[in-house]
Amino acid sequence: MIELYDYQxxxxxxxxxxxxxxxxGVVIISPPGSGKSVIISEIARLTVNKGGIVLFTVHRQELINQIRNSFEQAGVDMTHVILLTVMKVAHRLAILPKPSLIIVDETHHSLAKTYRKIYDYYADVPRLGFTGTLWRMNGQGFQDIYSDIVEGPSTEWLIEHHRLAPYRYFSVKLINDDKLKKSSTGDYTAKSMDDAVGKTIFGDVVRTYQEKTPGQKAILYAHDVxxxxxxxxSFNDAGIPAAHADAKTPTAERLKIMDDFKSGKIKILCGIDLYGEGVNVPDCSVSILLRPTESLALYLQQSMRSMRYQPGKVATIIDHVANYTRFGLPDDDRDWSLMDRKKKQHKNDATPIRTCEFxxxxxxxxxxxxxxxGKERVIEQSESEIEEDNSVELERIHGKLDMKADYNSVRYARMKPADAQNMEDLQGIAKARHYKPGWVxxxxxxxxxIKTKVH
Known part of the structure; x- marks a missing residue:
């Protein structure tokens, strides 16, 4: 039997x-890394001990395997437990023994038709849904499948009480947001992410890792295979052991990669979402975000993957796609509700934040x-305009302080003046390096x- 923390x-x-x-129907909301599997296991143990049958379901097989280990460690009698993915449950409803309690993990997925089929079939069976984010991109609520919320502690509380690691957050943005287009699901299309990310940023990703977190274990989330x-x-070419795995990677190979990552043989684990939900590697201290998203659930799962607690550990989140500008920071307070919400309700109440320009x-x-x-903020002029004596007017340069390091600021900070192709490039270099307007x-x-006008 596993001993629970007081909050659990x-x-x-x-x-x-x-x-x-x-x-x-009761939904339990607790942040990623707060030990949901321990809570689920204890509820299952208590239910089984009273003679009940527990049906646990989730959308992916890897999570089934993980909860099985948790149940066994907690001393749950597995002869009274059904562990199946949602698709398998839906296909076997007629032959499964009727459960006393249904437990759904990652229940922010649970408005899909397959889940609804299960709920309708077992309409009289109580159900519990677990999630770190009671939130859907389309704004649809959960009031038709749940009637009550139980909230766990906040991320801030978990950090203060040494249940999650404190973190540093860097945003070295390397994509062009203008190219991002949304699909019918509310998130960005694969093609638009491909266009926005481009093909030339890989060296910058490696360089940022080397500058901010050299030698540390990192999980990197890309937008496609x-x-x-x-x-x-690119990491391997730079002498940093790295490996990629995805859903099509053979199971034995995937397990070997994870074992090598846990042992430290591999430093960088690259994937799409395979290492998102349900992964627990406490000594992984870095999350690298290279997938822009409109999903709060995906953002928190990926950004907080490095925040599993270890004494003395400080996690680092490197956000190359400025997801924080859409959602705020991982430990921002968030108000959860079962009801429908407006689609654009990301971080209006969040603490104002900016990116250090250094x-x-x-x-x-x-x-x-x-x-x-430790460097002091540079406040630029609100607006300036330069004119040549011969009435040559230059484009007005706006010096409004940017609240994030955008795609151009990173590109221009690394561009040599000799490589500038036009006025826009020169102005970008000047802004990124804080040159005086006269330099442009x-x-x-x-x-x-500039061509002088002839009067």
Whole structure:
């Protein structure tokens, strides 16, 4: 039997009380890394000990295997437990023994038709849904399948009480948001992500890792298989052991890769979502985000993968796609509800944040001195305009302080002036390096980008 933390025992007690009060559907919300599997196992153990049958279901086989291990460690009598993926349950409804309790993990997926088929078939059976994010991209609520919420502790509380690791957050943005297009699901299309990410950023991804977290274990989330493989190759070419795995990777090979990652033989684990939900590698200290998303659930699962607690550990999140600008930071307070919500409700109440223009750390907007690199914030002029004596007007340069390190700022910070192709490039270099406006005019005139008007 596994000993629960106080907050985990509270969740178990409140969940059982809610069922006792007549709620047929209860959703339990607790942040990624808070030990949901331990809570689920304890509820299953108590149900089985009273002679009940537990049906546990989730959308992917890997998560079934993980919960089986948790149940066995918790001393659950497995002869009274049914562990099946959602698809298998839906196909076997007529032959399965009727459960006393249904437990659904990652229940933010549970509005799909397959889940609804199960709920309708077992309409009189109480069900529990577990998730770290009661949130769907289309804004649809959960009020028709759940009637009560039990909330676990906040991410901030878990960090303060040494249940999750504190973290640093860097946003070195390497994609072009203008190319992102949404699909009918509400998230970005594969093609638009491919266009936005491009083919030339892999060296920058490796360089940022080397600068911020050299030698540390990292899980990297790419947007497609080909990019994941190419990035793994870039790390290997740089002498940093890396491997890619996806759903089509043979099981034995995938398990070998995970074992090598746990042992430290592999430092960088690259994939799409295979290492998202349900992965627990406590000494992985870095999450690298290369998949832009409109899904809060996906963002929190991936960004917090490196925050599993170890004494003295500080996690690092490297966000190359500026997902934090859509959702805020992992430990922001969030209000959960069973009801429908407006689609655009990401981070309106979040603490204002910005990116340090020197080290790219994401920090409070009010901080004039970066707590990570110690450098003082550069405040640019609100607006400036340059004119040549001969009435040559240059494009107005807006110096409004950007609240994130965008695609162009990273590109121009690394561009040599000699490589500038036009005025826009020169202005981008000047802004990224904090040159005075006169530098742009001088360079533009010498390069022939400015032509003097003849009166």
């Amino acid at each position: 025992q509270r969740i178990v007690n409140e969940t059982r009380q809610s069922l006792a009060h007549g709620n047929r 080909e990019h994941s493989k190419q990035i793994a190759k 080290c790219y750390a994401v920090i409070p907007a009010s901080a004039n001195i970066c707590p990570i690199c 005019f001088y360079q533009a005139k010498n390069r022939g980008f």
